[in-house]
Amino acid sequence: MSKLTTSPKSYLIGFLLSLCLTLAAYLMVSRHTSSNGVLVFGVVCLALVQLFVQLKFFLHLGSESKPKWNLLVFGFMLGVLLILVFGSLWIMYNLNYHHGGYPVSPANPDAYTKQDEGIKL
Amino acid sequence: MSQLTNSNNQVDSRNIFGFWVYLMTDCILFATLFATFAVLRNNTYGGPSGHELFSLNFVLSETVILLTSSFTCGLAVLAAGRNEKKQAIFWFVVTFLLGLAFLTLEISEFRHLYIEGNSWRRSGFLSAFFTLVGTHGLHITAGLIWMFVMILKTMKRGLLVANQRRLIMLSLFWHFLDVIWIFIFTIVYLLGAVSR
Numbered sequence: 299m300s301k302l303t304t305s306p307k308s309y310l311i312g313f314l315l316s317l318c319l320t321l322a323a324y325l326m327v328s329r330h331t332s333s334n335g336v337l338v339f340g341v342v343c344l345a346l347v348q349l350f351v352q353l354k355f356f357l358h359l360g361s362e363s364k365p366k367w368n369l370l371v372f373g374f375m376l377g378v379l380l381i382l383v384f385g386s387l388w389i390m391y392n393l394n395y396h397h398g399g400y401p402v403s404p405a406n407p408d409a410y411t412k413q414d415e416g417i418k419l
Numbered sequence: 420m421s422q423l424t425n426s427n428n429q430v431d432s433r434n435i436f437g438f439w440v441y442l443m444t445d446c447i448l449f450a451t452l453f454a455t456f457a458v459l460r461n462n463t464y465g466g467p468s469g470h471e472l473f474s475l476n477f478v479l480s481e482t483v484i485l486l487t488s489s490f491t492c493g494l495a496v497l498a499a500g501r502n503e504k505k506q507a508i509f510w511f512v513v514t515f516l517l518g519l520a521f522l523t524l525e526i527s528e529f530r531h532l533y534i535e536g537n538s539w540r541r542s543g544f545l546s547a548f549f550t551l552v553g554t555h556g557l558h559i560t561a562g563l564i565w566m567f568v569m570i571l572k573t574m575k576r577g578l579l580v581a582n583q584r585r586l587i588m589l590s591l592f593w594h595f596l597d598v599i600w601i602f603i604f605t606i607v608y609l610l611g612a613v614s615r
Binding site: 353357368386390 | 439444450454455493497591597606612614
């Protein structure tokens, strides 16, 4: 048992880091500092860093003694989560595409798709 | 988790592991709602999109309040681990009040949207929004009721081993809700304001 995880110091570090990361993400978007693509990437990265910070300093994940069952269940959950979210997005994107694309739905989706994919009849 | 319980060897860490497994399954529930939201976020059906509806300043204040409550909850459980009853109750009351402030802000936002005609019936985007953020709000409500009961129990019976264990689970639940909120803040509000 390390000293850090049972002292208020751990929570204070986690709190201050989370506060900075939240404010950074907020300022990036509200000031509109860069192009949309960069903003999306930056904001998502900041959220992932904050996830890591809170898991470590608030939930103390990974600092338990072996065997690390908590970490194992967390890893399994993460796998299910990624399959669920990216699987849904992938499938729905494909469906949208084969139904003529979003947001402008052309009158003849079949011809639209053929033209878009360069299929000549 | 378990190292918090080590400070008091009587607290059985198996119970806390069970609660952790519940939290992970709850996380999968939120993942499905996030996936739904991500799929439907552009389907506004001619209605308003995120950046027309949401005020970033308002959401930032909600976020800071919830983050602070997560911090004070940590302090509370540390005090409970040291068997300092008064301090533990004080910090849990602070956490409770901050949580209540967060919930009040969230309800006022929902009420505002509803009155302006932007309820869950307006579009697929708004249905997904209300389901995702509303589910988080329901969890916060449940957490607040639990916290209220635990404050009363601790006042009455003190920091028994059983109460300590429950307080550790409650704090895990509260930190977990804060983690979920980071992603609601980022994906729903910030990315909603970016894509215009």
